Each structure stands twice: as C-alpha cells, then as structure tokens.
Amino acid sequence: MGCSSQKDEKKVKRAYGLLPFVLEEVEGEGTVTPRAGLATVAEAARAMGLPEVVEREVRLKSRERGYSEWEFIESFVLLLCGGGDCVDDLGVLRSDSALSKLVGHEFPSASAGKKFLYAFEDPLLAGEDAKQRELFPSYVWRESAALGGLGRVCKHVVRQAHKSRPEQVATLDQDATIMESSKRAAAMTYQGRRGYQPMIVLWAEQDVVVADEFRDGNVPPGSGVLRVARAGYEALPAGVDRVYYRGDSASYCHELLNWLREEQDGRPRATFAVSADMSPELRAVALATEDWHSDPEDPCRSWAELDFVPSGPSVKKGRKPDRYLGIRIRPRQGELFRDGSEEKYFAVVTNDLERGGLEIINWHRQRAGTVEHTHDVLKNELGAGVLPSERFAANAAWFRLNVLTYNILSVLRRNVLPGELERARPKRLRFLVFSIAARVVSHARRIVARVVGHFEELGVRLTQIRQRLMKLRRAWRRKEPSPAGT
Numbered sequence: 451m452g453c454s455s456q457k458d459e460k461k462v463k464r465a466y467g468l469l470p471f472v473l474e475e476v477e478g479e480g481t482v483t484p485r486a487g488l489a490t491v492a493e494a495a496r497a498m499g500l501p502e503v504v505e506r507e508v509r510l511k512s513r514e515r516g517y518s519e520w521e522f523i524e525s526f527v528l529l530l531c532g533g534g535d536c537v538d539d540l541g542v543l544r545s546d547s548a549l550s551k552l553v554g555h556e557f558p559s560a561s562a563g564k565k566f567l568y569a570f571e572d573p574l575l576a577g578e579d580a581k582q583r584e585l586f587p588s589y590v591w592r593e594s595a596a597l598g599g600l601g602r603v604c605k606h607v608v609r610q611a612h613k614s615r616p617e618q619v620a621t622l623d624q625d626a627t628i629m630e631s632s633k634r635a636a637a638m639t640y641q642g643r644r645g646y647q648p649m650i651v652l653w654a655e656q657d658v659v660v661a662d663e664f665r666d667g668n669v670p671p672g673s674g675v676l677r678v679a680r681a682g683y684e685a686l687p688a689g690v691d692r693v694y695y696r697g698d699s700a701s702y703c704h705e706l707l708n709w710l711r712e713e714q715d716g717r718p719r720a721t722f723a724v725s726a727d728m729s730p731e732l733r734a735v736a737l738a739t740e741d742w743h744s745d746p747e748d749p750c751r752s753w754a755e756l757d758f759v760p761s762g763p764s765v766k767k768g769r770k771p772d773r774y775l776g777i778r779i780r781p782r783q784g785e786l787f788r789d790g791s792e793e794k795y796f797a798v799v800t801n802d803l804e805r806g807g808l809e810i811i812n813w814h815r816q817r818a819g820t821v822e823h824t825h826d827v828l829k830n831e832l833g834a835g836v837l838p839s840e841r842f843a844a845n846a847a848w849f850r851l852n853v854l855t856y857n858i859l860s861v862l863r864r865n866v867l868p869g870e871l872e873r874a875r876p877k878r879l880r881f882l883v884f885s886i887a888a889r890v891v892s893h894a895r896r897i898v899a900r901v902v903g904h905f906e907e908l909g910v911r912l913t914q915i916r917q918r919l920m921k922l923r924r925a926w927r928r929k930e931p932s933p934a935g936t
Contacts (some may be wrong), residue, residue, distance in 0.1 A: 591665075
C-alpha cells in the first residue's frame, strides 16, 4: 500500500490485491453514490405530502439545531431502506455526499440522531408512568404528544395508499411479537427472555400497518387488545365498507368481540375469526364431538363444528351465538407429540354464519402470511429488532419509524415499482432498486444523477419510477374525506 499527494493536495491511498486492478481511496467530496435508488423513496414520501404532515404533527421541544423534524425522519427512513439497522449507521449515509445532494440536505450524525429519538420522551409522563410501572409491572406506557404525532404520520400514509389503489374491503390482522433485548430496562417476557412485545394491526389488502403500540416484554399479549384494534379501525379511510378481523388467542376477549360485531357511528360491523382459549369446558366439548371432517390438504388435521356456548358476556338475548370450530391434529401413525399425547385440539370462534367451517379455518390461518410476515420484515429486514436505547420512548419512536418505513415501501411496491416487485421484500428492493450507482454532477444550474447502462439490461429504470411518482402525486394531493372510523 502506498500513499502519495496529488497537485490539489488530496490524499490518495492505493492498494493492490488478488484481482487485477488498483484500488485508490481519495480523500474529499465524492461525486458518485452507490445508493441513487434511495432517492425514489424520498420522492415517494414527499409526493405523499409527508414533509407538511410532519411539520404539522411532530413538534419536539428540543432537537439538534440545523435539521428539521422532517429531515431527521427522512434520514431514518432512507437509513432503514438502505439496510442500516441501528442509529450508528447514519454515519455511512452522512459520508455519502452525492446522495445528500440528491435529497437536498446532509444526513445527521449518529449522536444527533440519538438526541432526536430521546426528544420523543415527555419527562412528566415518563416520571408518572415509571411510578405506575413500580406498582403494576405490566403497565402500558402512555405515548408522548410527539410520538402520537408520528403515529398520525403513519396513518397519513395509510390514507395515501388507499387513494392510489382503493380497496372496499379491509381485513385487519392483529398480533404481538417478542423482540429480545439484553438492555437492562427490558422486562422478562412469557418465554423467559428479556425483551419488548409491540403489537400491530395490519390492513392485509393494502399491506400497511394501521396501528401499533410499543410495549414492555412483560405486558400480556391480551392486554389492551380492544384499544389497539379500535385505533386500527379508526385509521381506515372512507370508502371501506366491509371489515374482517383475524387474531390469535390474545384477541379472545369478549369485550373486543362484542365491539367488533356491533355497528355504531357509521362503522361497519366486522366479521371475525379468532383463536379461542382451549378452556376445560371447550376441550370437553371437542372430546365429545364425533362428527369430524378430514382436511383434504393435511391428512393429520380434521375439523368439526363444536356445540359450545360460552358463559361469558358474548352471549346476548336475541343474538345468534358465535360458531366454534374445532381443529384436531393427530400425528402420523406410530408418532406422539412431545408431551406424550396422541391428539391436539384447537378452536376458532367466528361470527361468520355463511361460509363453510374449513374455509373459515383456512382463511384464519392465512394471517401467518400477513401480520406475521410483517413482524419478520420489521425485525429482520428493517431495523425494529435492534433497539437503540435504554429509554422506552426512544425505542417506541424507533419502532414507529420502522412502521412508517414499512408503509412507505408498501405504497412504493404496490403502486410505483414494476409488477414483479409488488411482493418483494426490502432485501430484494435494495439489490434491484436502491443500490443503483450514479454519478452526481452539476450542469446548467441543475443537479444531474447519471446512471450508465444499456436500457434493455437494466432490471429497474429509475426514470420510469420517477414518472409514475409524478402522476401519483396529483392523486395524493387531492383533498381527502373523513376516515371511516371517525
């Protein structure tokens, strides 16, 4: 390795390796970015009007001078889209001066990014909630005004998704997930490991998160399910006239089920399918049932209509009782389950009295490919699984920034990118779209990003993406009617 000085005094380091080329590292401002495709994410967010919404909704009492709230939020979104999974990775974007020229601002430092996240904490609320947590360990922390504002930014993206591709049907899938963490402030989860347990509600047809709540790991999954479901319902835009709801056993709450089945304030009633708690009474009914039907797709699985009426508050005079569908799983011949049993029983409760039992069971099972997929993307392909702080509010803001990024990418995939990328995960988008190299030059008082290649060989054309965004911008800027749940 050698070191030499050029006429302009720039430092140059050269290195030779196994491949037949010389590597030169030149100190100074670069004119090439390997992330030109990230500019399309920034353009999509701006076309949806996010800078104005952030300015209106997210007001932080203290933040690093020189950067607006939107510049911080946009920087985090581009960081997550580009593959960064922690605040310290902001340094990589900060060194990409060519990308900074494309988006129109520099990227903040990692220390500034952490201070921005800390500013989502309301000291008064945090102090009161800490006292409540000492009395009630599974207490759910309240959101600060700034964190609530960030939530309204996420809901704005939901409405823009509906504007660009309207859906009359909304299937809401609700689920909590465990995110392990070694942080001292993390509480013990029911799995016996420290972590956090955020809950989300996903609109399956649009593939956007309509509600999220960040929680300590020791908060029971069934705690506050109605509150989170209501928030998801209220985020649905006008024009949605049919609502379906799916949940696991944490949603087996008669207060929630009764709320879903009632029509009020213009909100359509929901058709639901929820995993039921296998109580001794329900298990006894399943064991006594003889009319089991085989599942043609799984010889080990069968189902049956269970003659069961709970004694809980879901029973109401004049109301048809819910259907309980039993699921029986028998291992292959000669095998046993780990606990030595020969059969396993599960149940799904639904107010759908029209579709066949097996159809409802299979439909309920599809949530594994929706909300559980979303959890996996948030934790493993974005940055939600790498929490930045011991401070609860900072972690909650980080999680919500990941939700915002997920929603923006969903709108981009479903409405702007080529059809074959509609279901692409972030990893594939980075490979095909975001990691496109461009030389950034100034010409005739304009900034030009020059991508070189044969058009027929380019997997994704950034020019076509920008043209589609310009067309969608007009639809996104139209005045929107009131949401369905308000």
